[in-house]
Amino acid sequence: MSDAHLSRRAVLTALGALGAVAALPPTAAARPARRSPAVHAGGRRVAVLGGGMAGLTAAHELVERGFDVTVFEPSALGGKARSIPSPGTGAGGRLDLPGEHGFRFFPGFYQHIPDTMRRIPFPGNPNGVFDNLVAGHAFRMAIPGAPDLTAPASIAPPRFDIYDPLTLQESLSAAFSLGGAIPADELGVFVRKLVMFLTSSIERRNGQWENETWAQTLEAEGKSQGYRDILVSALTRQLVAARPQTVSTRTIGIMGQAFVWNAMGVVPQYGHLDRVLSAPTNEAWIDPWAQLLRELGVKFEMGWGAEALEVSGGRITGARVTDRSGARATVDADWYVAAMPAERAVSLWSPQILALDPHLEAMNELVTDWMVGIQYFLRRPTPIAAGHVAYLGSPWALTSISQAQFWRGDFAARYGDGSAHDCLSVDISDWDTPGILYGKTAKQCTAEEIARETWAQMAACLEDGTGAIDENDIVSWFLDPGVRWGPGGNRNDTPLLINTAGSLAHRPEARTAIPNLFLAGDYVRTDIDLATMEGANESARAAVGALLEAAGSSAPPPAQYRLHEPPELEPLRRADADRYRAGLPHMLAV
Structure with missing residues (x-):
């Protein structure tokens, strides 16, 4: 074979x-x-x-x-990470337009993936496929009816005494202030909870935080819309496709602290917080990887x-x-x-x-849930942000990235029939909330309705007078073929595992x-x-x-890495372990 x-x-x-x-x-x-x-x-x-x-x-x-x-x-090799060509769209010697399950995102705290990438040769790259990672420098939060917020993907290094709990709270308050979009007292609740997690023992994380949902921990009930949209929902639905009412606080806390230490630049071995590939995933990574494995002797039975x-x-x-x-x-x-x-x-x-x-x-x-992508191929370059965009308050919890600004070469010369100059890749994280056009959930919509509804929700969030997106620019769109329609309703062949409480x-x-x-x-x-x-x-x-x-092999095991746990906080974590074993709450609990 x-x-x-x-x-x-x-x-x-x-x-x-x-x-x-x-x-x-x-x-x-x-x-x-x-x-x-x-x-x-x-x-x-x-x-x-x-x-x-x-x-x-x-x-x-x-x-x-x-x-x-x-x-x-x-x-197909690569699973959910692979590129998925939009069939029949290439012309004049060009490749088919590049679709995907969802956009690829490589936070700086990823260490295993970069180690693998460095061992995959790529022409002209001293560090192999790893050198195909490029930095996204800004993160935009688009909010319907309010000014958008654009934040850098990293912040200035904090003061040397950051690991003092009070100073840590002040630094995080500044980082999450988001231009005053969240009331100060509510921001204080969020930051206190985050500092509690950062200084919690492993015992408390695996016991208390594992069995609480993110919404419970953040005391979401009765808070402002901004608090619920940004801190409760966006950090779960838009980043990991998880419902804050069901996802484990332990899981979100682990991710939260990784983002915090990465953004603050306190971990030398971490890379830039927001990294993306310089080409479609198969071109930049999966194809060279498969070629290397074949050369090494791996056999693939497709x-x-x-x-x-x-x-x-x-x-x-x-x-x-x-x-x-x-x-x-x-x-x-x-x-x-x-x-x-x-x-x-x-x-x-x-x-x-x-x-x-x-x-x-x-x-x-x-438990698994749906997080599936759609790509819009556009007639003009459309760099909505120099990085990822979160459409806060969008019913379907949308995030997107404009790909061409990061990809090497001329997009129109390489893909499609020459009329498309950009790929706006969008992740749909909530498939169970009714939309704004048809009043239906994404699971209830046809593929055409999903394309129209997703665009409408993005446009509603970007109504800031800049004309960031224009539906007349759409050449075509491509929805992940893992979503299938049948007499019994839609189904998804590639769902995402959710770490429920x-x-x-x-x-x-x-x-x-x-x-x-x-x-x-x-x-x-x-x-x-x-x-x-x-x-x-x-x-x-x-x-x-x-x-x-x-x-019984004498070969060394593969390298394994652990997320950074600041040694400066270890005394606080030890003290919390004693409190947890004694049945006492965290020292910052109110």
């Missing part, structure tokens, strides 16, 4: 080839082409089930350590997805895979890495699997109780604790480290 390129056309061609070989003996169609002499205890053949961010990371780390790796991917795991003697003895034509095959390997999204991984947990690792059943309690207990570790099965995905417990590319990469590294140990 030959490898497939990453374009949609090539994937379809590969699927046709798969049908031609369906008559081969099942194991021959899916088994790695050769079996090298085992150099590790227990063998060296690894089947990676899934070719998204977690699967590619696992394959990369394993092949560098001498394992024979085969990746089984049912649709069009095949895992449907069941076979068990005998307490181990996985095979993985049954199927393609879109219904052909089936059995994968024979020594080690198995399930690198699938949570909602697909649970379909593998048969009674036999759960008998060996009962904790996996808790994954059925995990109390869900940490339901999330597994990378190492399972089955000795040759490991988990990699953004649902696995990680330090970053959020469904992100970084979380997927981190979890895959943990899975590889556990596999190396189980295999």
Whole structure:
């Protein structure tokens, strides 16, 4: 079975080839082409089930350590991170217009993804794919009926005594004042809560904050519209597609403190807070990565997805895979890495699997939600901001970025038929609130209605007399094909895991109780604790480290990084640990 390129056309061609070989003996169609002499205890053949961010990371780390790796991917490499060409839009030798699941965002506190990027060669780049990251310098908050707020992506370094709690509150108050958009007394509540989290012990975070929702912690009830739109909602719906009434304060707090330390410039190893790619994701990252992995010896079996795991003697003895034509095959390997999204991984947990690792059943309690993108291809460059835009108060919790200003080369000369000069990529984070045009939720709208409604909500937020966007500029638009319409209503093939309050207990570790099965995905417990590319990469590294140990390998485990916890605050966290164990509230609790 030959490898497939990453374009949609090539994937379809590969699927046709798969049908031609369906008559081969099942194991021959899916088994790695050769079996090298085992150099590790227990063998060296690894089947990676899934070719998204977690699967590619696992394959990369394993092949560098001498394992024979085969990746089984049912649709396209890169998963939700990949580019998705808008079919049939290229002309005159140009590429199809570049669609995507949603825009890519690489905060400066990401450390695993940049480490991987630096190891992927790219022509002319001393640091490989990493050098394709460029900085967004401003963040714009567009508010209907009010002046927009534009803030730099980083702020001046604070005073040296920032870690004193009172000074920390003053610094954060200045950072979050947002031009007076939030009443001072309410801003004080928010900052006090944030400082409480920053100085909380791990015990309190995993106990109290994990089991509270963000809305509960911020005492959202009765607060002003600005407080609820910006501090309660925007930090959850627009950044991580989570409802403040359900998402864990622990998760939002971990992200919040990472953004704070990054923006304040107090962590030397962090990069610029707001980084984006200098080209569509496949061009800038995924394609060079896949090419490198092939050169290193990774085999990609495209069009095949895992449907069941076979068990005998307490181990996985095979993985049954199927393609879109219904052909089936059995994968024979020594080690198995399930690198699938949570909602697909649970379909593998048969009674036999759960008998060996009962904790996996808790994954059925995990919650997913929709965060899906739409791209508008525009007749003129439309740099609404030199970075991301949050449309505060928009019913569908919209965020966007104008791509062409960051992408190398001439957009119109490279993509489409030459008439489009920009790509305005928009993330729709709330699919359950009625819009302003049709009075329907995004889940109830047709694709055309979603395109019109999303544009109308952005225009309502940008009514500031600048003519930031004009619907006459729209050449075409592209909605993530993961959203599908049918007689039973809309469905989304690529939902996002949401860390609801109390869900940490339901999330597994990378190492399972089955000795040759490991988990990699953004649902696995990680330090970053959020469904992100970084979380997927981190979890895959943990899975590889556990596999190396189980295999008796002498190869060093992949590097793993932790988010910055200021040592200056450690005395306060120790004191809070004593208070928490004694059943006392945080010292700043009112």
